[in-house]
Amino acid sequence: MAFDTRHIAGYRRMAFKRAIAMGIALVIMLWLVILDLSIGPSGMPLLDVIDAVLAGPTAGDRATATIIWYLRMPQSIMAVVVGMCLGIAGLQMQTILDNPLASPFTLGFSAAAGFGAALSIMFGAALPLPEYLVTPIAAFAMTILACVIVYGMVHALGETPEILVLCGIGVLFLFQSLQSLLQYLASPEILQQIVFWLFGSLLKANWTSVAVTSLVALACLPFILHDTWKLTVLRLGDANAASLGISVGRLRRRSFVLIALLTAAAVSFVGTIGFVGLVAPHVAKALVGEDHRFAIPLSAMMGAVILASASVFGKLISPGGVIPVGIITAVAGIPMLFLVIYARKRRSS
Amino acid sequence: MKTQILAIDDLRVRRSGADILSGVSCSLTTGQVVGVIGPNGAGKSTLLSAVAGQSGFSGAVRWDGTRGKGGDIGYMPQSCKVSAALTALETVLLGMHERLGWRVSQSDIARATGILAELSLSHLASRCMTTLSGGQQQLVLLAQRLVREPRLLVLDEATSALDMSHQISVLMLLKRYVLRHNALALMAIHDLNIAMQYADQLILIHDGRLVHQDAPENVLSVVNIRTCYGLDVDLVTRPGGRPVIAPLARAIA
Numbered sequence: 001m002a003f004d005t006r007h008i009a010g011y012r013r014m015a016f017k018r019a020i021a022m023g024i025a026l027v028i029m030l031w032l033v034i035l036d037l038s039i040g041p042s043g044m045p046l047l048d049v050i051d052a053v054l055a056g057p058t059a060g061d062r063a064t065a066t067i068i069w070y071l072r073m074p075q076s077i078m079a080v081v082v083g084m085c086l087g088i089a090g091l092q093m094q095t096i097l098d099n100p101l102a103s104p105f106t107l108g109f110s111a112a113a114g115f116g117a118a119l120s121i122m123f124g125a126a127l128p129l130p131e132y133l134v135t136p137i138a139a140f141a142m143t144i145l146a147c148v149i150v151y152g153m154v155h156a157l158g159e160t161p162e163i164l165v166l167c168g169i170g171v172l173f174l175f176q177s178l179q180s181l182l183q184y185l186a187s188p189e190i191l192q193q194i195v196f197w198l199f200g201s202l203l204k205a206n207w208t209s210v211a212v213t214s215l216v217a218l219a220c221l222p223f224i225l226h227d228t229w230k231l232t233v234l235r236l237g238d239a240n241a242a243s244l245g246i247s248v249g250r251l252r253r254r255s256f257v258l259i260a261l262l263t264a265a266a267v268s269f270v271g272t273i274g275f276v277g278l279v280a281p282h283v284a285k286a287l288v289g290e291d292h293r294f295a296i297p298l299s300a301m302m303g304a305v306i307l308a309s310a311s312v313f314g315k316l317i318s319p320g321g322v323i324p325v326g327i328i329t330a331v332a333g334i335p336m337l338f339l340v341i342y343a344r345k346r347r348s349s
Numbered sequence: 350m351k352t353q354i355l356a357i358d359d360l361r362v363r364r365s366g367a368d369i370l371s372g373v374s375c376s377l378t379t380g381q382v383v384g385v386i387g388p389n390g391a392g393k394s395t396l397l398s399a400v401a402g403q404s405g406f407s408g409a410v411r412w413d414g415t416r417g418k419g420g421d422i423g424y425m426p427q428s429c430k431v432s433a434a435l436t437a438l439e440t441v442l443l444g445m446h447e448r449l450g451w452r453v454s455q456s457d458i459a460r461a462t463g464i465l466a467e468l469s470l471s472h473l474a475s476r477c478m479t480t481l482s483g484g485q486q487q488l489v490l491l492a493q494r495l496v497r498e499p500r501l502l503v504l505d506e507a508t509s510a511l512d513m514s515h516q517i518s519v520l521m522l523l524k525r526y527v528l529r530h531n532a533l534a535l536m537a538i539h540d541l542n543i544a545m546q547y548a549d550q551l552i553l554i555h556d557g558r559l560v561h562q563d564a565p566e567n568v569l570s571v572v573n574i575r576t577c578y579g580l581d582v583d584l585v586t587r588p589g590g591r592p593v594i595a596p597l598a599r600a601i602a
Contacts, residue, residue: 007462007474008455011438014475015453229446235433236443240490242403243424244444244497289477290434293451 018288018298025301029080032308036076039315042067070207078205078269079311079325080304081213083276085266087303088217088224089259090277091284091295095231096255097161098238103278104263107150107168107256109143110272111175113264116142117271118182118194135197136209136268143267146171147260151253159249160238164256200271200326202311209269216265220258224296227251232292273326275333276303282340306333353379353413353500355400355533360408362395362557369395370406370557377550379500379531382523384538384548384565388578392557393537394427394505400535401503412501423499425507427537429490431478437489438474441465444493464492467522483510491519495526502526504536508543516540520547541594545569553577566591 038049049068052061057069089104097106104110120127120138127134153167183191197204230251234241238248267273284299310328317323360373370392377383385393399406401424412421431440441461442453449457465471468488478486487510494502502523508516520543523534538544544551544565551568553561555577561568574582574594581599584592 007438007465007471008458010475011453011458014436229443229449232435233443233446235435236431236440236490237429239426240429240431243401243426244446244493246446285434289436289439291439 015294018291018294021287022294022298022301025298025305029301029304029308032305032312033076033080036079036308036312036315037068037072039312040067040072041319044068074205074207074210075202075311076308077210078202078213079307081210081217082202082266082270082273083280083302083304083307084300085213085217085262085303086273086277086307087280087284087299087301088220088296089262089266090303091281091292091299092224092231092255092259093277094281095234095292096252096259097165098235099161099165100282101278102165103275104259104266105272105274105277106165106172107259108146108170108172108175109260109263110267110274111172111179112142112146113139113267114198114272115175115179115182116140117197118179118186121193121197122182122186122190132206132208136212139268140264142175143260143264146175147257147264151256159252161252164252196324197271198326199324200267200273200329201324202270202307203324204270213265213269216261220261223254223258227255228292228296231255231296232290235290271324271326273307274330275337276306276329279333279337279340280306282337286340286343306336352531353533354411355501355535356409356411357400358409358411360396360399360406360410362392362399362404362406368557370399370554373408373554373557373559375552375559375562377533377535379533380527381549382520382527382534382536382547383550383552384536384544385552385554386538386541386544386568387554387560391554391577393554395557396554397424397503397505397535397537398426421499422501422503423494423497424503425490425494425505427505427509429486430483431486431490433478435478436475437465437470437478437481437485437492438462440478440489441492441496444496461492461496464496465489467495468492469518484512484515487511488515488519498530500530500532502532502534502536504534506537506539508536509539513540513543516543517547524549541569541574545591545594569594 034049038044038046048064052064052068057065086104093102093104093106094100116138117135120134124131124134124138150167150171154164157163183194186194230246233244233246234248234251242248280303281299283302284295288294288298306329307325310325310332314323314325314328355377357373357375360370362370373396385396387393398404400410401422403424438461441464442449442457445457462474465474470488470492473481473485478489481489487507491507508519511519526532527534538548548565551565552559553568553573560577561573571582571584574580581597583595583597585595586592
């Protein structure tokens with residue numbers, strides 16, 4: 001069989017360029033984490049921050065260590081972990097639905113989480129659990145419930161992307177309506193708490209939330225990695241993927257459950273943060289194409305970069321850190337998405 | 350390599366209360382390109398999809414005595430438009446997705462580039478699929494099936510978007526492929542002249558039934574074409590070659 005060695009070299013060169021893009025994204029992400037750590041109401045020079053990080057939580061200046069390790073770092077790490085979860089979930093959602101407009105929230109997961117949080121804020125006081133646990137548990141449980149409802153409907157009606165989207169939109173409206181009902185019934189003080197949760201803020205993060213979210217993400221990771229090639233093949237279309245020996249329905253169901261878990265873990269503690277799961281996969285695909293070996297890690301890192309940037313920006317424009325990142329990502333996400341679409345269109349033409 | 354047999358026995362497909370295929374039975378051996386012909390809606394795609402195990406049916410389809418396994422069957426469905434940001438080489442590599450690791454081996458890349466070269470597609474290797482024409486995409490997807498080296502190739506109008514020269518090139522390539530790999534290529538063909546000249550055997554489907562299975566010159570008779578296609582033709586004989594089908598002009602009503 002005749003072949004041209006130039007193409008082998010070309011393929012290796014392309015893979016190397018993609019690895020470089022991932023390396024640059026990793027460096028930017030780490031730099032943003034350090035920058036995020038150095039910004040706060042008490043102020044702190046960058047070198048002191050690096051020293052405090054390297055010294056550990058118990059060594060050196062106690063005040064500095066407490067600020068860095070117990071106040072700022074959980075928020076910064078949470079931005080990275082949540083951004084990664086939303087980035088991966090967004091890419092998987094766009095792949096399994098074959099829809100560039102899809103995001104982790106397309107199938108009603110954010111509305112379900114919001115309803116769960118609103119429910120716990122209104123009635124959680126009656127439960128024998130601390131408040132900081134009730135809301136995330138309720139948000140997580142409702143997201144999983146939304147997943148089960150959509151899954152059940154799709155199982156009964158058919159496993160096509162169209163049916164999945166239609167069922168998801170139905171669930172989205174159901175939970176949005178229930179959420180609105182609770183907001184209508186809530187007292188002004190409770191309503192304020194619900195609205196603040198819905199904005200999505202990293203201020204709610206602590207080491208417990210970081211650990212729980214990270215553990216869920218790590219538990220999903222082997223399954224995501226296992227399906228890397230299959231998801232890339234699915235980009236060729238259902239008929240092509242099926243003809244190449246892939247059980248499309250089973251792959252879609254498995255990815256759907258993983259998306260629900262990642263999204264639930266991400267939003268339970270920090271609230272609904274929009275646009276990260278929509279924009280990060282587009283940026284990743286524009287940089288490294290749709291080979292999911294590269295697109296999944298880069299989408300995760302781009303999610304982290306976007307959320308960490310939003311956190312830095314939020315702190316810079318409002319030193320008290322009171323502007324929720326959810327608002328910043330939503331405002332900044334729209335022009336960013338247009339830029340990515342424009343860049344991809346220029347490249348493909 | 351031993352000869353394998355594709356045996357189709359009383360194949361029936363029923364959808365929404367209507368028979369799409371009924372009582373299709375035939376037996377085909379490896380080493381040949383078999384064309385499946387018939388007018389639109391005759392049941393060609395349904396037959397190929399059932400043979401490839403992609404849709405439900407009653408009856409039996411046996412490949413070398415057993416039910417076909419996905420790895421040994423290369424099925425290319427009708428109209429596969431690709432809108433993914435993948436290069437042609439990446440797309441061909443995906444044909445071997447079961448064996449690809451995190452680092453794609455030199456031999457796998459060589460195999461994919463070799464297939465692209467055989468189909469004269471080397472110049473497209475690094476082009477994004479979205480920038481290719483329908484015909485070029487079709488050829489890349491055919492390369493993706495061939496890279497799997499299946500013994501049974503089931504192609505549903507794999508040449509429909511190609512110009513005549515490329516259609517002939519693909520058929521010649523398939524003829525070489527089936528002989529080299531002792532494989533069987535079963536493909537739907539719309540162009541009756543191409544089917545006449547390049548297929549080793551033809552299966553004529555009409556109204557969900559197998560009407561005739563034989564050598565092309567026997568299947569494509571004036572009577573069969575008139576019965577199944579409702580078309581009057583002349584068969585122009587050539588010395589040393591199969592006849593050419595010349596459709597007769599219809600009167601304008």
